[in-house]
Amino acid sequence: MQLVCPAGNLPALQAAVDAGANAVYAGFRDQTNARAFPGLNFSDDELRAGVRYAHARGTEVYLALNTYPDSARLAAWHAAVDKAAELGCDAIIAAEMAVLDYAARTHPGLRRHLSVQGSATTAPALRYAHERFGISRAVLPRVLSIQQVERLCEKSPVAIEVFAFGSLCIMVEGRCQLSSYVTGASPNRHGVCSPASFVRWDERDDGSRSVRLNNVLIDEFQPEEPAGYPTVCKGRFEVGNEVFHALEEPTSLNTMELLPRLKQAGVAAVKIEGRQRGQAYVRSVTRTWRKAIDRLAVDEAGWQPLREWQDELSRHAEGHQTTLGPYHRSWH
Amino acid sequence: MKLSLGPLQYFWPREKTLAFYREAAHWPVDIVYLGETVCSKRRELRTADWIALAEEIAGSGKEVVLSTLALIEAESELGVLDRLVAHGRFRVEANDLSAVQLCRERGRSFVAGPSLNVYNHRALAMLAEDGLHRWVPGVEQGRVLIGELKDAFVAGGGTMPELEVTAWGRLTLSYSARCFTARALDVPKDACGFRCIDYPDGMPLATREGRPFLRINGISVQGEEITDLGPELPELRELGVDILRLYPQETGMADVVDHFDLARRSLTPPPRLGFRNGYWHGEQGMPIAAG
Numbered sequence: 001m002q003l004v005c006p007a008g009n010l011p012a013l014q015a016a017v018d019a020g021a022n023a024v025y026a027g028f029r030d031q032t033n034a035r036a037f038p039g040l041n042f043s044d045d046e047l048r049a050g051v052r053y054a055h056a057r058g059t060e061v062y063l064a065l066n067t068y069p070d071s072a073r074l075a076a077w078h079a080a081v082d083k084a085a086e087l088g089c090d091a092i093i094a095a096e097m098a099v100l101d102y103a104a105r106t107h108p109g110l111r112r113h114l115s116v117q118g119s120a121t122t123a124p125a126l127r128y129a130h131e132r133f134g135i136s137r138a139v140l141p142r143v144l145s146i147q148q149v150e151r152l153c154e155k156s157p158v159a160i161e162v163f164a165f166g167s168l169c170i171m172v173e174g175r176c177q178l179s180s181y182v183t184g185a186s187p188n189r190h191g192v193c194s195p196a197s198f199v200r201w202d203e204r205d206d207g208s209r210s211v212r213l214n215n216v217l218i219d220e221f222q223p224e225e226p227a228g229y230p231t232v233c234k235g236r237f238e239v240g241n242e243v244f245h246a247l248e249e250p251t252s253l254n255t256m257e258l259l260p261r262l263k264q265a266g267v268a269a270v271k272i273e274g275r276q277r278g279q280a281y282v283r284s285v286t287r288t289w290r291k292a293i294d295r296l297a298v299d300e301a302g303w304q305p306l307r308e309w310q311d312e313l314s315r316h317a318e319g320h321q322t323t324l325g326p327y328h329r330s331w332h
Numbered sequence: 333m334k335l336s337l338g339p340l341q342y343f344w345p346r347e348k349t350l351a352f353y354r355e356a357a358h359w360p361v362d363i364v365y366l367g368e369t370v371c372s373k374r375r376e377l378r379t380a381d382w383i384a385l386a387e388e389i390a391g392s393g394k395e396v397v398l399s400t401l402a403l404i405e406a407e408s409e410l411g412v413l414d415r416l417v418a419h420g421r422f423r424v425e426a427n428d429l430s431a432v433q434l435c436r437e438r439g440r441s442f443v444a445g446p447s448l449n450v451y452n453h454r455a456l457a458m459l460a461e462d463g464l465h466r467w468v469p470g471v472e473q474g475r476v477l478i479g480e481l482k483d484a485f486v487a488g489g490g491t492m493p494e495l496e497v498t499a500w501g502r503l504t505l506s507y508s509a510r511c512f513t514a515r516a517l518d519v520p521k522d523a524c525g526f527r528c529i530d531y532p533d534g535m536p537l538a539t540r541e542g543r544p545f546l547r548i549n550g551i552s553v554q555g556e557e558i559t560d561l562g563p564e565l566p567e568l569r570e571l572g573v574d575i576l577r578l579y580p581q582e583t584g585m586a587d588v589v590d591h592f593d594l595a596r597r598s599l600t601p602p603p604r605l606g607f608r609n610g611y612w613h614g615e616q617g618m619p620i621a622a623g
Contacts, residue, residue, distance in 0.1 A: 068451040070477050071484040098454030118429075119449070122404050125429035128436070132458070143509035148405055171506040171553075172403055175447060177617065180472050181505050181555055184616035188449065189472065214616065217539040232546075233506075238538045239516045239548065246537055246548065247512060326509040332521040 001262070002269035003293055004062070004161065005286045008040045008276055013050045015283040016059075020290030023060035025093060026050060027191075027275065031073075032080045033064040034117060035275040036191030044083060051088045060090040064275075066115035068096045068174075068188040078102050085110045093139065094118075095174055100133035113161070114138040117174035117188070123155035130157045137161055139271060141173050146258055146327045150265040159268035165285060166273025167318055168253040168325050170233055178232040183214045194231045228318055254313055254322035256305045259292055263300075281316050288312045333569070333596045335589065336363035336496060338579040339399035339425070341504065341549060343528045346376040352580065353385055357392040359586060360593040363575065364389050365425055367399040367416065369445075371511070371550040372409045373526065379412050386422050399425040402447040403507045403551060423465065432462055441465040446498065447507070451477075453485035456493070466494035468577065471503040474612040475567055482572065494574045499561040500588055500606060501579025502534070502547055502554040503617055512548040532582040557619055560606030562595055 005021035007013035016024045027033030029041040042050060047063075054061045063084040069077040077099050084092050085107040092110060094100050095117035103112055114120055114129045116139040129135045137159040140149065153160050169176070176193075180186035183198040198214040207223030211230040218235035221227045228234055228250035237246045253273070255262065262270065270293075272285050288309045296303045314320055325331050337356055340349065356364060366389070367382050368374050377385070386396045398416045401409055410430065417424055417434045426432045427445035435442040443466040450456050456467060469478055482492055513535055514524040528535075534547030534554055547554040558581070561568060568576070576592055578585075588605070595602040611617040 068449055070473075071452040071454075071481045074452050074454065096449070096451065096455065097458050098452050101454065101458060120429055122410055122428075122430040124410065124433040124437075125404075128429050128433035143403065144405055145509075151407065170510060171508045174449060175402075176506040177470075177472050177503075178505050178553065180611075181503070181617040184610070186472055189451070214618075216545065216618070217541050217543070220540055236540060237545065238540060238542065239535060242516075243540055246516060247508075247553070248510070329522060330520065332510050 001267065001293055001296075003286065003289050004269050004271045005282060006166075006272055006275040006277065007050065007282070008035065008274075009042070010046050010050055012275075012277075012279045012282045014053055015279040016286050017054050017057050019283045019286035021059055021286050023062055023090070023269070024050075024054060025062040025064050025275070027064040028080055028083070030076070030080075031189075031191045032067055032069075032077055034066050034115075034187060034191045035064070036067075037195075037276055040276060044087065047087050047089075055088070061088075062091045062093050062113065063089040064093045064115070065099055066093055066095045066117045067191045068117075069099065070189065074098055078106075081107065081110075091137075097132070100129070100135065104133045108134070111136050114158075115174075116141055116163070119172050119174040121172075123152060123157075126152075126156045126158055137268060139163070142169055142253065143172050143326050145329055145332075146261055149267070149327070150261070153265040153267060160266070161269040161271055162255070162262060162267055163253060164255045164259075164270035164272060164289065165313060166252060168248070168251060168323065170248040170325075176233075182216055182232060194229070199230055226319060249321070250319040251321040251323045252317035253325045254310070254317065255324060255327055256292060256310060256313065258324065258327055259296055259305070260300060260303055263296060277316075284312060285316055333573065334362040334575045335360065335592055335596065336575050336577045337361045337365060337589075338498065338501060338577045339365040339367055339369045340580045341370060341502070341552075341554075342532050342534060342582075343371070343374045343376070343526065343550070344532055344582075345529060349377055350385070352585070353389060355586065357389050357394070359589045361394065361578070361589055363395040363397060365397045365399045369399045369402050369427055370552050371528070372401060372406065372412065373524065374528070374550070376529070379415055383419060390422070396422050397425050397443055398422045399445065400427045400431040402427040402445075402504075403509075404428055404430050405509065425468075432459065436462045439463070443496075444468060446470050447504070451481075453481050453488060453490070456481065456485055457488065457490055460490065460493060464493055466496055466575070468496045468498070471498070471505065471617065472611050474609075474614050475564075475571060476614050479571055492572065495572060496575035496577050497561065497568060497573045498559070499568070499576035499578060499592065500558065501577070501581070502556070502558055503609070503611070504549075504552050504554050505546070505617070506553045508551050511551050512553060513550050516548060555617060557607035559609035559619075560604050561609055561612060562592065562602040563604045564612060565595055565601045
């Protein structure tokens with residue numbers, strides 16, 4: 001089972017490689033990937049250096065090209081595919097049909113993984129991407145229960161990768177317009193969710209705070225109350241006279257305790273979310289999952305999630321809380 | 333320009349749903365989309381009932397399309413999808429890639445629904461090879477994006493498929509594995525009691541300062557406002573839109589249909605009854621960014 005880790009910049013890439021990632025995933029510094037944040041991602045030279053560093057240590061590099069180009073901008077995504085091939089990336093992670101099709105035709109030797117943004121949740125959907133674009137792997141949206149993941153692994157024509165740890169999108173990836181509805185900045189089109197330029201914090205004299213996204217009140221916090229980043233899905237709203245996290249609490253996904261089941265199901269790779277996080281996060285989370293996967297390889301019967309692993313992961317979780325999320329039926 | 337009645341997005345009691353469509357059979361709409369697109373647990377009408385209703389409405393001379401679930405997770409849901417595709421008499425609105433693939437495997441033409449991600453002319457061309465007959469763009473695509481796609485598609489030698497644009501209704505903004513209605517009522521999804529039947533136009537969600545913001549509708553989240561592209565009809569005509577989609581709502585639907593029926597036959601655009609759709613104008617979808 002492979003460990004696939006995030007690399008928002010060159011130091012994070014090196015940290016992931018050094019901490020035992022089997023593969024790292026990265027993006028170019030533009031809107032061709034779903035973490036198009038200021039100060040993040042790779043220039044051509046940085047990616048070239050990153051590929052050299054990773055390959056010298058037996059680690060693969062995947063390039064995230066997982067946004068949806070409109071007709072006028074399609075050429076820029078094609079150029080990014082060309083560049084991924086030229087810089088020696090091992091695979092691209094893409095969601096959009098024209099991008100996948102172009103890659104399959106132009107660079108058949110460059111492996112194609114279907115991104116989580118491709119929203120493929122069933123065997124027929126995976127067959128489509130396999131037959132149409134020759135994908136060799138698919139990353140599943142974070143909507144399926146563990147039982148559904150197991151059944152899908154049996155029927156999938158391609159290798160399956162699932163999210164193991166990190167910030168939890170609770171909406172089907174590739175099909176969430178909450179950010180674009182409020183700000184016009186779209187995960188699918190622009191690679192961003194609730195960008196900072198639309199966020200406004202206001203602090204009152206008593207230390208309480210409110211946070212708005214393009215003027216829409218997302219949440220209010222008491223003095224000293226921990227406050228997370230204001231995405232619409234993790235705000236507090238009023239429904240039926242009650243104020244609560246109507247969509248989801250600020251919490252992170254952690255599937256550590258499911259690791260043996262994921263392995264038995266035949267999941268080919270587990271993925272760590274977080275290209276927007278720093279190298280300390282990447283190093284620590286990668287190292288922890290490396291230990292867990294290595295331990296599982298030598299002692300499947302006696303494997304237990306160790307307290308120290310879970311503590312380490314919780315330190316890096318949103319609000320220091322983790323959940324099994326959709327893998328567990330009670331979350332639904 | 334044709335009018336269509338989009339699929340019912342909410343969960344209504346059986347009799348109310350049947351009464352709605354019996355009435356709709358006499359409305360001046362040309363196309364009726366039937367079926368459950370949000371949650372497979374909504375079974376006041378089962379698949380066989382939807383198909384029977386489809387036969388009935390087709391008998392009144394309207395085109396009927398069977399819409400599929402936007403999010404398919406369970407084997408049983410795939411089974412229903414397969415039945416809809418295999419039935420063969422009615423075209424299917426494919427709302428995810430599973431539906432596209434099943435149509436492709438069975439050689440059936442389909443309507444590409446708004447929750448399929450079609451952002452450029454190449455994607456549309458590939459779906460046309462797969463059997464796409466009509467395209468309903470996703471919610472965040474407005475006049476400029478659709479126009480550019482169309483120009484590129486035609487420049488590439490393609491003949492544009494029928495183009496259907498949502499002219500009236502709440503925009504569905506996201507889908508999840510989680511049922512937000514069940515969460516709001518503090519009941520487990522697996523024992524939800526089908527409580528969304530109590531919210532025939534969705535469950536209102538407001539900000540903490542009381543501004544109406546979203547609608548919770550089972551596993552989907554919608555914008556609060558009913559969007560209305562009536563005043564933009566001249567632009568829609570110029571763009572070559574073939575069909576105006578109107579989404580069912582609990583009350584006043586006959587008036588909405590009459591409004592658009594009159595508008596499509598008039599040279600002057602109608603006044604706006606609903607809200608401006610920001611996406612159409614290349615902005616955020618939300619109509620105004622007020623506090």
